[in-house]
Amino acid sequence: MSATWAIATEELTRTFTKVRRRNWRKRQAAAANSSLSSPVKDEGTFIALHRINLQVRHGELFGLLGPNGAGKTTLIKILATLLSPTSGQAWVNGWDVVRQAEAIRPHINMVSGGESSGYGILTVRENLWLFARLYGVPSRLAYERIDRMLQIVGLEDKAQTRISHLSTGQRQKMNFCRGFITDPKILFLDEPTLGLDVQSARAIRTFIRQWLQEQPGRTILLTTHYMAEAEELCDRIAIIDHGQLLACDTPTALKRQVQQYPRYLIHLAPSTDGWSRLSQIPGVHSLQIRTTTATTDLKLSLLEDAVIGSVVQTVVQHGGRILSLQKLEPTLEDVFLELVGRQLNDQEEELLTAPVQTSD
Numbered sequence: 434m435s436a437t438w439a440i441a442t443e444e445l446t447r448t449f450t451k452v453r454r455r456n457w458r459k460r461q462a463a464a465a466n467s468s469l470s471s472p473v474k475d476e477g478t479f480i481a482l483h484r485i486n487l488q489v490r491h492g493e494l495f496g497l498l499g500p501n502g503a504g505k506t507t508l509i510k511i512l513a514t515l516l517s518p519t520s521g522q523a524w525v526n527g528w529d530v531v532r533q534a535e536a537i538r539p540h541i542n543m544v545s546g547g548e549s550s551g552y553g554i555l556t557v558r559e560n561l562w563l564f565a566r567l568y569g570v571p572s573r574l575a576y577e578r579i580d581r582m583l584q585i586v587g588l589e590d591k592a593q594t595r596i597s598h599l600s601t602g603q604r605q606k607m608n609f610c611r612g613f614i615t616d617p618k619i620l621f622l623d624e625p626t627l628g629l630d631v632q633s634a635r636a637i638r639t640f641i642r643q644w645l646q647e648q649p650g651r652t653i654l655l656t657t658h659y660m661a662e663a664e665e666l667c668d669r670i671a672i673i674d675h676g677q678l679l680a681c682d683t684p685t686a687l688k689r690q691v692q693q694y695p696r697y698l699i700h701l702a703p704s705t706d707g708w709s710r711l712s713q714i715p716g717v718h719s720l721q722i723r724t725t726t727a728t729t730d731l732k733l734s735l736l737e738d739a740v741i742g743s744v745v746q747t748v749v750q751h752g753g754r755i756l757s758l759q760k761l762e763p764t765l766e767d768v769f770l771e772l773v774g775r776q777l778n779d780q781e782e783e784l785l786t787a788p789v790q791t792s793d
């Protein structure tokens with residue numbers, strides 16, 4: 434495969450062997466007392482990645498979105514040459530991840546949210562300098578980059594602090610800096626803003642964009658649980674679940690896939706009137722009614738935008754007091770729900786996907 438793509442995979446598959454540990458200790462003891470060299474294991478195979486075909490362009494910010502256990506980290510580890518595929522192939526900058534791992538490594542870097550890398554007795558600045566030197570970055574340039582990065586993530590006052598004295602979030606910020614000080618051509622960011630406060634996460638997102646714009650050709654593969662983050666940052670997004678690639682496109686194109694009809698949400702002052710009559714209006718495709726103590730919410734899907742006029746008229750004629758009316762644009766959450774069958778972030782659940790309580 435030529436270097437046309439920053440990252441490419443073909444039928445990439447990774448399985449893990451499941452070892453059932455029933456009676457493990459008993460069997461170990463039995464083996465120790467017998468001529469058997471090791472206990473017998475019941476084994477099964479678990480498919481973490483199944484025939485993934487993916488192409489990421491040079492200069493792209495490409496997102497991997499998927500629930501826990503979807504296979505995101507496994508994919509990143511294979512691309513970062515830390516794990517071998519079971520079958521299929523993968524290339525980074527045109528090099529094969531198995532046969533040409535040595536060629537790939539100087540040009541990539543990887544940051545995993547929540548990792549605890551580094552040497553506790555060294556300070557933040559010393560740790561980062563050490564990593565930069567391992568990649569052959571000249572000492573002065575390394576210090577320049579370190580100081581810039583620490584400033585960007587707001588960690589400059591901790592530069593001389595031993596990393597064993599850092600909080601989890603501060604350590605995460607340091608790891609983020611580590612990813613950039615080697616100026617990689619291709620960077621793997623696995624949940625880079627996991628657990629960070631809102632302001633720090635925003636600063637990191639701004640920097641990621643800026644870093645890509647500074648020099649064309651740099652590529653980032655990012656995994657995140659945060660839909661808004663994926664939507665804000667990524668040029669294209671791949672949605673994976675149970676090791677399978679379910680969709681891959683720009684956020685706009687993905688959202689277009691799930692919205693067939695224009696949708697509207699009307700908040701009414703609480704009322705008990707028979708709003709199900711709205712579904713009789715020509716052009717109303719579907720209607721959901723949800724009643725809370727504060728409002729009666731009508732979610733409508735219409736054959737065309739013009740129908741909203743008749744809906745409003747009917748509501749007013751029947752004494753409905755409209756508190757607000759909004760057109761609902763599809764979100765990545767809708768796409769995810771449609772493809773995966775459940776939400777990525779339960780806490781982000783909103784009216785759009787909440788069960789309809791009544792339909793009077």
Ligand SMILES: Nc1ncnc2c1ncn2[C@@H]1O[C@H](COP(=O)(O)OP(=O)(O)OP(=O)(O)O)[C@@H](O)[C@H]1O
Pocket residue numbers: 449450479480481499500501502503504505506507508
């Ligand atoms: N070394 C391993 N041995 C056995 N199973 C593994 C191993 N590594 C990962 N798995 C399994 O492979 C599946 C995919 O894991 P992976 O870490 O890639 O998911 P993920 O999408 O990154 O999830 P998360 O969002 O929770 O980090 C999981 O079911 C996991 O239990």
